Amino acid sequence: MQILLVEDDTMLADAVCHGARHNDWKIDHVGDAATARLMQLDRLYSVVLLDLGLPGESGLSLLRAMRARYDITPVLILTARDQMSERIAGLDAGADDYLVKPFELGELWARVRAVIRRSQGRMVPLLACRDVELDVARGTVTRAGARVTLSAYEYRTLLALMERPGYVFTRAHLENAVYDGAGAIESNTIAVFIHQLRRKLGDDVIVTVHGQGYTIGDGIRNGIGPTAR
Known part of the structure; x- marks a missing residue:
């Protein structure tokens, strides 16, 4: 306890x-x-x-x-x-x-x-994008059924993205989701987390929207323009 x-x-x-x-x-x-x-x-x-x-x-x-x-x-x-x-x-x-x-x-x-x-009996979501699954109850991530170990900050970054697939998150939005408004944040921390997630999950999972931010999934919402990986 x-x-x-x-x-x-x-x-x-x-x-x-x-x-x-x-x-x-x-x-x-x-x-x-x-x-x-x-x-x-x-x-x-x-x-x-x-x-x-x-x-x-x-x-x-x-x-x-x-x-x-x-x-x-x-x-x-x-x-x-x-x-x-x-x-x-x-x-x-x-x-x-x-x-x-x-x-x-x-x-x-x-x-x-x-x-x-x-x-102990509460139902919570299982989030999925392609072959990546995030189990919110257990705080675990798998790709193609294999367990992927993430740091707490990498997990929070991925959770924010997977909660709204196709939505483009600015760096500021992700900082707020990851740090929950707590503490000083270095300017490149989100980029580091994204890099680590791509290394562990593959380069094709998280998409960079140039001049805007990052998204996950196959489509872009809210009319924000073309993507580049």
Whole structure:
């Protein structure tokens, strides 16, 4: 069990972290959404415990961004906001459960176990383009049935392209999809990821649209003009 706790109340966070470790669960604690985004770039979590009232970006915004990129990690909202409208907004944004503060740690762990059990039967897409398949649930990529090992950033680049086959992504759009708005980005990073993907998947999978960006698939959408490989 690997938990990500996103909570700016340090006293509550300390209590939750202590309880998790007492249960022999690993837990990472961050106090804002920006840091949570960075943590999620390189780590896979069993569940996210998410406060809504965070400094800067709200927890609700972070949750929506997770679901927009097909991140199916169970999310349990922890908040002092007990209005029905707040609960509905959180659940509609993709939360798996909602726990109002103050709460007993025993109930928190019971809800954590429950959302993880429910998530095991969740259906998620299998994306395909030609003989390349991306299994969103497992985070795996194959070509012609053979497993292809990708870095986290290469995987995110490919996922963005395969979600919208034929759509031309500018470098800026891919940077936003890969880094999710977190951290400084060097100017050539996307080009490096594209180069690595072509080396691993073949030169014919990702197409360069000169002066525009990159696409995947056989056709170009939105009327953006001719392609060159």
